[in-house]
Amino acid sequence: MTAQRIDGNALSQQLRADVAARTLALKAKGITPGLAVVLVGDNSASQVYVRNKVKACQDSGLHSVLEKYPDTLSEAELLARVHALNNDATIHGILVQLPLPAHIDAQKVIEAISPAKDVDGFHIASAGALMTGMPGFWPCTPYGCMKMLESIGYDLKGKHAVVIGRSNIVGKPMAMMLLQKNATVTICHSATQDLKAMTLQADVIVAAVGKRNVLTADMVKPGAVVLDVGMNRNDEGKLCGDVDFAGVAQVASYITPVPGGVGPMTITMLLVNTLEAAERMAA
């Protein structure tokens, strides 16, 4: 079997066209969806991420503000900025780029964001909403994975999904979303004793670890759907995922590439969440 690729760039284009159309409709009512991105310090990867997020907003017609601060910014000053953005009517979504410098308590800052503007979906209220099936904002990366499954018409009901990784931003919310769609979900992590025994049972595998070749062809049931969230560098310094793409593509029915898979979907779902925040506030 040679797996079909789920193209994150192509799907993103479709979803962003929808965002642009809905943004135009809101603008006709005098509302421009606005995202504030806050960056503290000069982490080079973070600088690229925030630039891409701001550009994606502009390309889809959303308003965006990038606030950059030196890493000497105090926690109190950052909290004051978050409070100001909470009260800014032109801003519907607030994203504080992580990681924050060590002297700032990231969780405290996330909890300071109004849940109505928590477009990253990291606030404890958003996590609780996902857990209980209430309306809220879903974290962008697992939300993008769900859209990828939807794009291939995959019905999760009764399927066995194995999520590798249990972070608060990817693994755990991913598992909750799969559960909400009636999959039977197994969550694996660094203390899992026999990862291969778990993944071999899976109809769907989501790899969210941050290590190359965590998933190889011998660990995948023929016909399984494989989503690769990982972002790593190979020996040549090129971007690669957690999955041995060439090998697993021979066994799986669908697979996401890295780059061009989950990565672009993450930014797209940030746009979707920001637009939805604006739509909810306008309703």
Ligand code: NAP
């Ligand atoms: P993280 O917080 O470091 O979590 C990694 C998880 O992998 C942990 O739960 C860890 O288990 C587990 N793990 C580590 N080694 C393992 C092993 N050998 N077998 C099974 N599980 C293992 O990372 P994250 O933030 O979730 O991100 C995961 C990856 O996704 C990273 O490469 C990151 O760059 C990427 N990412 C990509 C996007 C995107 O847009 N494409 C977005 C976010 C993240 P323990 O909990 O036991 O330590």
